[in-house]
Amino acid sequence: MNDNYRKKISRNHKFITLFLAGIGIIIGILYFIGIKDILYEASKLRIEYLAILLLIEFTILFVWAFKWKIILRESDVFFKNIFSTYLLGILMNNLTPVGIAGGEPFRAYVLSKVDKISIEKSFASVTTDLFLCIPPIFVISIVAIFFVFSYGMSSNIALLLVMISFLLFITFLVTMAIFLNKNFSMKIIKLFLGITSKIPFLKSRATNAYSRIDHILDEFHETIMENMRDKYILTVGTLLSGLAWFLTLFRTYVLFKMLNIPISFPEVIIVQITVITVSFLPVLPGALGVWEGTSIALYTGLGISPASAAAATIIDRFIGFWIPAVFGVIATIHLGVNIIKIRDEDMVHNPKN
Numbered sequence: 256m257n258d259n260y261r262k263k264i265s266r267n268h269k270f271i272t273l274f275l276a277g278i279g280i281i282i283g284i285l286y287f288i289g290i291k292d293i294l295y296e297a298s299k300l301r302i303e304y305l306a307i308l309l310l311i312e313f314t315i316l317f318v319w320a321f322k323w324k325i326i327l328r329e330s331d332v333f334f335k336n337i338f339s340t341y342l343l344g345i346l347m348n349n350l351t352p353v354g355i356a357g358g359e360p361f362r363a364y365v366l367s368k369v370d371k372i373s374i375e376k377s378f379a380s381v382t383t384d385l386f387l388c389i390p391p392i393f394v395i396s397i398v399a400i401f402f403v404f405s406y407g408m409s410s411n412i413a414l415l416l417v418m419i420s421f422l423l424f425i426t427f428l429v430t431m432a433i434f435l436n437k438n439f440s441m442k443i444i445k446l447f448l449g450i451t452s453k454i455p456f457l458k459s460r461a462t463n464a465y466s467r468i469d470h471i472l473d474e475f476h477e478t479i480m481e482n483m484r485d486k487y488i489l490t491v492g493t494l495l496s497g498l499a500w501f502l503t504l505f506r507t508y509v510l511f512k513m514l515n516i517p518i519s520f521p522e523v524i525i526v527q528i529t530v531i532t533v534s535f536l537p538v539l540p541g542a543l544g545v546w547e548g549t550s551i552a553l554y555t556g557l558g559i560s561p562a563s564a565a566a567a568t569i570i571d572r573f574i575g576f577w578i579p580a581v582f583g584v585i586a587t588i589h590l591g592v593n594i595i596k597i598r599d600e601d602m603v604h605n606p607k608n
Contacts, residue, residue, distance in 0.1 A: 277543025284548055285569075288561045296514060296566035304513040311506045312574050315499050316342070316582070322387065322495040326380045326488055332370045339586040340366045346583025349576060359385065365590055379478035383488070391497035392528075395504075396420040399528045402521040412529060412553075419532040503527070507571050514570075516563045518554075526553040547572060 285293055320341040324334050344362030359381050367377035396419050403413040482488050508523045530549050534542035547568055554564035 274543065277545075280544025281547050281569075284544075284551060285565060288551075288565050292562035293565045293569070296560075296563045297570060299514050299566075300510075300570060301513075308506060308510055308513075308570075308574050309578065311502060311509070312578060315502045315506070316345075316579060318495055318499040318502065322492050322499070323380065323384050325491050325495065326383050326387075326482060327372075327376075328488075330370070330372045330376060330380075332366070332372060336366065336369045336590075339590050340369065342579065342583045342586035343590055344583075345579045346587060349580045349583070369590060373474060375474035376478050379475050379482065382479060383482040383492070387489070387492040387496045388500075390493055391500050392531075393420060393424065394497075395500060395524065396528055399521075399525045402525050406522065406525075412525065415529060415532070416525075419528065422532075503575070506574070507567075510571055510574075511567050514563065514567055516559055516567060518557065518559065522557055526550060526557070529553060546576075 317338070320334070320338040323341060324332070324337050327337065340362045343365060344358040346358075347361045348358035360378070363377040363381040364374065366372070366380075367374045396416055400413055400416045400420065403416060504520075504524055504527050507527055508518070508520050511518045511523065530546055530553065533549050534546050547565075550568040550571075551561065551564045554568070555561050559567075
């Protein structure tokens with residue numbers, strides 16, 4: 256058994272252990288609160304209400320994917336492939352402690368193969384896509400801080416949100432540096448390639464990319480600058496990001512109302528923004544257990560009963576986490592067939608590769 260195989264087994268064991276640990280935390284929380292009480296509260300959600308929530312979630316996914324299409328509008332890319340690849344990226348995000356560790360480089364690579372655009376343009380589009388997510392969530396964080404003081408909530412939550420806003424601002428500046436500085440762009444490209452090289456069937460591609468890193472840097476940077484100068488991409492992309500974030504928060508608020516749980520929209524914003532940030536910590540895949548525990552604790556702190564808070568949180572996660580993951584599996588199967596075909600075509604035309 257060689258060292259690479261041992262490392263692969265070790266990584267798999269680590270992932271399984273962390274995933275099971277997250278599930279265990281969720282089960283422990285539910286058991287502590289009382290599973291029967293939680294099921295009683297969850298049963299208040301009627302089937303037609305669940306359908307409405309799923310429709311909102313599908314709309315959110317569509318908006319995120321459409322924003323990526325806007326960024327790639329000059330490229331000959333089919334929206335169905337963008338949407339499928341975006342779902343695959345969500346699945347990879349859910350399988351890693353930090354979303355960018357798997358989902359973003361993976362969807363950039365897959366889209367480049369499925370629609371045969373350059374890997375440089377694909378990675379540049381993903382970087383722009385992430386950049387356009389930052390301004391709206393930064394604004395929402397500032398609004399959340401205002402609501403914390405308005406509702407007389409704990410100063411610790413306000414401090415956490417201030418830290419969140421600061422980190423988002425730093426992230427914004429870092430992303431701008433990527434746009435404007437080639438040396439910084441080089442570091443980001445190497446980071447992407449380093450992540451990609453850890454994915455078994457992408458390792459050879461990453462190695463090949465390293466051999467032409469200067470060419471990749473030039474095209475990546477040129478594409479980034481084109482996106483940066485495109486007012487349509489910046490304006491529409493930012494607005495779509497804001498819409499997607501709003502719909503995500505609105506879906507949670509609607510869920511609480513459907514369960515007849517008294518809560519205001521500002522309170523939902525405070526909790527969700529805090530939880531989203533806490534979930535970025537590289538601890539468990541998909542922040543399993545961390546998301547649920549933090550949400551329930553914060554909602555309970557607002558005066559909501561633990562059973563009601565747990566029921567709403569579990570349903571919300573089912574709609575916003577597990578359902579997209581299932582879609583991601585379906586997209587993976589669909590795109591996997593396409594990738595095999597593309598690989599076979601490459602071997603016919605380039606037998607040495």
